[in-house]
Amino acid sequence: MGRITLDKVTKSFGEVQVIPPLDLSIEEGEFVVFVGPSGCGKSTLLRLIAGLEDTTSGHIRIDGEDATDLPPAKRRLAMVFQSYALYPHMTVRKNIAFPMRMAKLDKAEQDRRVEEAARVLNLTDYLDRRPGQLSGGQRQRVAIGRAIVREPAAFLFDEPLSNLDAALRVGMRLEISELHERLKTTMIYVTHDQVEAMTMADKIVVLQAGEIEQVGSPLDLYRTPRNRFVAGFIGSPKMNFIEGNAAKQHGAETIGIRPEHIDITETGEWSGTVGVSEHLGSDTFFHVHDTGLADVMTVRASGEVGYKHGDRIHMTPRPDMLHRFDASGLRIA
Amino acid sequence: MARAVTPRRKMLNTAVAWIIGLLIFFPILWIVILSFKTEGDAIRTPLGVLTSGWTFDSYSVVQERSDYFHHFWNSVILSVGSTVLGLVIAVPSAWAMAFVPGKQTKNVLMWMLSTKMLPPVGVLMPIYLICQSLGLLDTRIALTLILMMINLPIIIWMLYTYFREIPGDILEAARMDGAALKEEVLFVLLPMAVPGIASTLLLNIILAWNEAFWTLNLTAANSAPLTAFIASYSSPEGLFYAKLSAASTMAIAPILIMGWFSQKQLVRGLTFGAVK
Amino acid sequence: MATKASRAAARAMISPSVILLLGWMLIPLLMTIYFSTLRYNLLMPGNNPFVGWENYTYFVTDPAFATAIWNTLLLVGGVLLITVVGGILLALLLDMPMWGQGVVRIMVIAPFFVMPTVSALVWKNMFFNPVNGLFGHIAKALGLTPFDFLSQAPLASIIGIVSWQWLPFATLILLTALQSLDSEQLEAAEMDGADPVNRFVFIMLPHLARAITVVILIQTIFLLSIFAEIFVTTSGGPGDASTNLTYLIYQESLLSFDVGTGSAGGVIAIILANIVAIFLMRMIGKNLDA
Structure with missing residues (x-):
């Protein structure tokens, strides 16, 4: 249950094609994250799968069955919206029970599943409140509760954490991951935050302008980005890109090196002047200027390192961690 | 929102607003008062209207029609x-x-x-x-x-x-x-x-x-x-x-x-x- | 945003209103235009011959027409002036801190809910009547001769009545707009050295500009069609001193049963109203995008 296949799916709004022909297959039980900059088509893709938008051409199959023309209600999918989309006039209990009420499930079973979901999500004490009386995190859990009671073929999440503050976001991220561990149901999760993608996904789909740039596990994308876009998008802080002679030496148009793969050494291949330093305690990031390679390079040092603004440092890239890209931005193997 | 003002200022605002409010509302108030008067009392001078007795007669007449x-x-x-x-x-x-x-x-x-x-x-x-x-x-x-x-x-x-x-x-x-x-x-x-x-x-x-x-x-x-x-x-x-x-x-x-x-x-x- | 199925359903749901309104607009409009070209009087049955522009010429050259247009302009302009200026002052007053704000608000709004015939009659009899009216009593108490408002200043009296009815509307809308003004803007202006007058002119008035425009345009639509107040108080008189365009057309149509001339007048009224409407629609249309 929960295999979803997209076969040459396209979507146009009037004359504008936002999703060019796209193939993708999502395996049963997988946690798939669609990630990309805003406007890349990731939400549209999710809404196509949900049935909230018509596909212009192509086919969507859910568990082998063609669902392209099925209305959303018939697709056995549950969705958690960015705004949570809770029904403001219903109590938490009624919100969670709503999909079962629509499916005309028997009342005792409805109650049993609501209680169970509330227990799992720590909502038992709030069942008789209205959404307006809950905090952001609690609303989020109600939305998830409403999704799980249906026992859907797959869960769809549309940027569910973007309205939460930073601390809650980390907590909910863990809760959703644990939920996936326990339910083992397919989940499709849309976000623009690559940290969410890296920490939660079994499989990441990187999108840009409606096209898939790369599909793979988080570490695949980190280690072997297929092109410059993916290389720059995955990883934080961003990969440093160097063009010109330094790149030519490695037989590439552009080379990329992540901040964590540059060591600060007594002497070294590269040198520059320290600008801003970001002290995180566990790590220190230096923005290095005047390297002759790129405007600014970011370098990570482990722990607390005490270089000051204006200090001259030397850097050595780890040679096996260099990424090489050709003129069209594609990775050179 | 509203900023603190001195009690004196607030008193002045209140007085002016109530006077103007009552003036605008007065015609409505006046017909309500007149409706509880006899026809004779209703056309007397304003002071006479206010000091005369009250009655529901007009309502019963209107109701009878x-x-x-x-x-x-x-x-x-x-x-x-x-x-x-x-x-x-x-x-x-x-x-x-x-x-x-x-x-x-x-x-x-x-x-x-x-x-x-x-x-x-x-x-x-x-x-x-x-x-x-x-x-x-x-x-x-x-x-x-x-x-x-x-x-x-x-x-x-x-x-x-x-x-x-x-x-x-x-x-x-x-x-x-x-x-x-x-x-x-x-x-x-x-x-x-x-x-x-x-x-x-x-x-x-x-x-x-x-x-x-x-x-x-x-x-x-x-x-x-x-x-x-x-x-x-x-x-x-x-x-x-x-x-x-x-x-x-x-x-x-x-x-x-x-x-x-x-x-x-x-x-x-x-x-x-x-x-x- | 939507699927094909819901689009089809949407069209089906919109069509009853569209069809009804289309019929409501087109059928009488076309009939009015048609009648306006006929010699058609209900008191003189006949074959209603086509007369071209004759009804228009007759209606427009009637001296009462010029008076009616002038009276309409005075009525609309006078009421607008009183209600907008009064409304701004009242809104500023009601926005200040005070005790019993809610009660004052309720009193100020009340006249808007009084039906036009009641307010016209109340003013006519209880206030303007020179013998038994309140103003007459006050004049006598002060040793003055009572003034017969409705026969000596009929139009001004009607402007007074209508202003009393519409002042609450202007006040309520301007107050609502004023309360939506971000108080930090006023505080910033104060920090920048603006005194209360400057704050009103440079901050509040521009913020109110849109609400004022809306008040003017919406009131104009209603004020062009003032009827009951004139019908009940002066019947357009004395002579035609308080006859506006609406009342003139009513006289031609339902008092003289002259369908042709009445319809010609109707077409003219529609054209005039449309000129105002175009501005109003622009305003609201802009708001729809925001």
Whole structure:
């Protein structure tokens, strides 16, 4: 249950094609994250799968069955919206029970599943409140509760954490991951935050302008980005890109090196002047200027390192961690 | 929000505002007072009016003239009937335009509003003749339909501005949760729309209740609502101050109370959402 | 945003309103235009011959027409001036801190809910009547000769009545707009050295500009069609001193039963109203995009 296949799916709004022909297959039980900059088509893709938008051409199959023309209600999918989309006039209990009420499930079973979901999500004490009386995190859990009671073929999440503050976001991220561990149901999760993608996904789909740039596990994308876009998008802080002679030496148009793969050494291949330093305690990031390679390079040092603004440092890239890209931005193997 | 001011300043504001408020409200207050006086007392000097005794006589006289309740009942039927009928037609339209907006939605809305700009006197003759030829002059049916038509654009607009504030996400969530169109409307949209529908109902009943062009021109004894009934006091009977006051008080009291409840909606309803 | 199925459903749901309003607008409009070209009097049955522009010429050259247009302009302009200026002052007053704000608000709004025939009659009899009216009593108490408002200053009296009815509307809308003004803007202006007058002119007035425009345009639509107040108080008189365009057309149509001339007048009223309407629609249309 929960295999979803997209076969040459396209979507146009009037004359504008936002999703060019796209193939993708999502395996049963997988946690798939669609990630990309805003406007890349990731939400549209999710809404196509949900049935909230018509596909212009192509086919969507859910568990082998063609669902392209099925209305959303018939697709056995549950969705958690960015705004949570809770029904403001219903109590938490009624919100969670709503999909079962629509499916005309028997009342005792409805109650049993609501209680169970509330227990799992720590909502038992709030069942008789209205959404307006809950905090952001609690609303989020109600939305998830409403999704799980249906026992859907797959869960769809549309940027569910973007309205939460930073601390809650980390907590909910863990809760959703644990939920996936326990339910083992397919989940499709849309976000623009690559940290969410890296920490939660079994499989990441990187999108840009409606096209898939790369599909793979988080570490695949980190280690072997297929092109410059993916290389720059995955990883934080961003990969440093160097063009010109330094790149030519490695037989590439552009080379990329992540901040964590540059060591600060007594002497070294590269040198520059320290600008801003970001002290995180566990790590220190230096923005290095005047390297002759790129405007600014970011370098990570482990722990607390005490270089000051204006200090001259030397850097050595780890040679096996260099990424090489050709003129069209594609990775050179 | 409001900044702290000195008590003296606040006292001054209060005094000025209350004096002006009372002056504006005075004519209404005055007819309420006169309605509890005898005809003789009602035309005495202001001081004489205030010091004379109180009586319910005028109300019983107006009540005895059974035609008062006949006209009151006409007003109720016309205003409630036209508004409810209008809502039945407008709710689906406003729903569709708010949640499934198309390229033409804005134009359709603007065009609907433009029909409201047609001066009634411009179409007085045709409407009069149509009613005449259908035998509908001085009937409640004709007037109910006409009042519905003149308020329909306002009803649609008000509902539209309310519906637009319901997040589309929630309706999509209902669809994902397995609700069919009927259930989506019944369980999700309507409960959320009830406050908006209620204020639309209230404001349009007020507007229909006070409408005084068509009701004066298309009715006679049979279907005349209170607007036309009161107008019949314009000549000699107008000098019976106490009875006129009692009838007027009864004509405006229900609407005044409804109006006070719908202050907020009044603004957005009558400005078509341009001022909230 | 939507699927094909819901689009089809949407069209089905919109069509009843569209069809009704289309019929409501077009049928009487076309009939009015048609009648305006006929010699058609209900008191003189005949074959209603086509007369071209004759009704228009007759209506427009009638001296009462010029008076009616002038009276309409005075009525609309006078009421607008009183209600907008008064409304701004009242809104500023009601926005200040005070005790019992809610009660004052309720009192100020009340006249808007009074049906036109009641307010006209109340003013006519209880206030303007020179013998028993309140103003007459006050004049006598002060040793002055009572003034017969409705016969000596009919139009001004009607402007007074209508202003009393519409002042609450202007006040309510301007107050609502004023309350939506971000108080930090006023505080910033104060920090920048603006005194209360400057704050009103440079901050509040521009913020109110849109609400004022809306008040003017919406009131104009209603004020062009003032009827009941004249019908009940002066019946357009004395002579035609308080006859506006609406009342003139009513006289031609339902008092003289001259369908042709009445319709010609109706067409003229529609054209005039449309000129105002175009501005109003622009305003609201802009708001729809925002």
